[in-house]
Amino acid sequence: MRLYSIIPQLDTITYDLEIADQFSHEAIVHREDLEIHRTDLVSIQIKKLFSAGFFIEEFRAKTTQMLSEEFDASGEHVRFLFYLHGSTSVQNGAGGQNYKHDVGTLLHNYLHNQGASGQMIIEPAEELNYLLLKMSRSFYLSITAGESWIMNDNFHQYILSGLVENRPNESYAIDLHMLKIFEEIFHGTKRFSINTYIYVVLKLKELLFLVHQSRNYANGNQIEAPFRETLLKVKAYLEMNLENPPNAQELAAHFKYNEKNLKRDFKQYFGTSIYAFIVRNRMEVARSLLGNNYNVNELSIRLGYRSVSHCIKVFRKHHGYTPHELLKFEAITNSRK
Structure with a gap:
């Protein structure tokens, strides 16, 4: 699998990689970070993880000028784009289409040379943030082999066929739990110096399961399909903006x-009010961050709380403990095992 990306306005190649297609227990996971700063005009941070069969990228950018990212890939592969923030469009993308990205949307496709290249136009002013996952077809089939839950999945059957048709992207809403997996992957590679590759593979299988569930078993009720x-x-959109959530009027x-x-419809469909949904998800993220060694000040800032004491109060109401009490309780529990 050959992968290439360049931002021509900055004369910067963001990656140029030849990645082995086959799954390998002994493979080494590589991490590369790239930062690009041009005075007050452009600030870009890119995190990359790659190894035999897969490539993961987190891309963040702030720019006051129009930019573009020209990308290309060769070799049969499965692509997942998780679009979190920004205002971008793609020219001559999958299916030969031009399209805009929607915040909170997952796009996926099975591609070869055709449809795997294009140009992303990055609008100025609005912060851009996306996660990209590419897996060779061989790697994908290796990690899903024998998994009964995916056998009746239409997208999986399309990949199994090996008949690449350069179809337009399929799009679905992103689930917060999918994003947690990416955070666990990036943090986990620092924690697990041994068996890092297997750790990432297990997390990618978990991600594929969540995507499959979202694609095939989204909640259904009496609300009409367009709604x-x-x-x-x-x-x-709420899950992407937990640090500064919009109110119902803005939504x-x-x-x-x-x-x-x-x-009314949000509560009927998801079983909770918009406000309660925001609080619950903020606290789930807070618990996850705490487990990844964030301190209370850091998670308070990350979740958009202006007051640390208020964040602690909400955390205690939701989890039954303050962050400090929970860490102390877990430390005692783990020492007894």
Whole structure:
């Protein structure tokens, strides 16, 4: 699998890699970080993890000028793009299409040379953030072999066929748990110096399972299909903006949804109010960050709380312990094992 990306306006190649296709227990996981700064005009941070069969990238950018990313890939591969923030569009992408990215959307495809290249136009002013996962077809088939849960999945069957058709991307709403897996992968590679490759493979299998569940078994009820699709986008949008969540009025305006109906339909579809959904997900992220050695000040800032004491109060109400008490309790419990 050959992967290439360049930002021509900055004369910067972000990656140029030849990645082995085959799964390998002994493979070494490589990590590369790239930062690009051009005074106050451009700031880009890129984190990359790659090894036999896979490539993972987290891309963040702030720019006051128009930029573009020209990308190319060869060799049969499966591509997942998790679009978190920004205002970008792609020209001559998968299926020969031009399209805009929607915040909170997962795009995936099975590609070869055709459809695997294109140009992403990056609009100025708005912060860009996306996660990219590419797996060779051989690697994908190796890690999903024997998994009964995926055998009836249409996308999986398309990959099994080996008949690449340069189809347009399929899109779905991102689930917060998918993003947690990426965070665990990037943090886990620092924690597990032995068996790092197997750790990442297990996490990628978990990610594929979540994508499969979202694609095939999303909650269904009496809400009509167009509104269900919008509600899933609302949910994903909230999960992408937990540090500065919009209120119901702002959500209704953004998604062109009557505010009263939005509150009613959101609670009916997801079983919770918009406010309770935000608090619950903030606290789930807080618990995850705490387990990844973030201190209370850091997780408070990360989640957009202006007051550390308020963050601790909400954490205690949700989990039954303050962050300090929970870490102390877990330390005692683990010492007894």
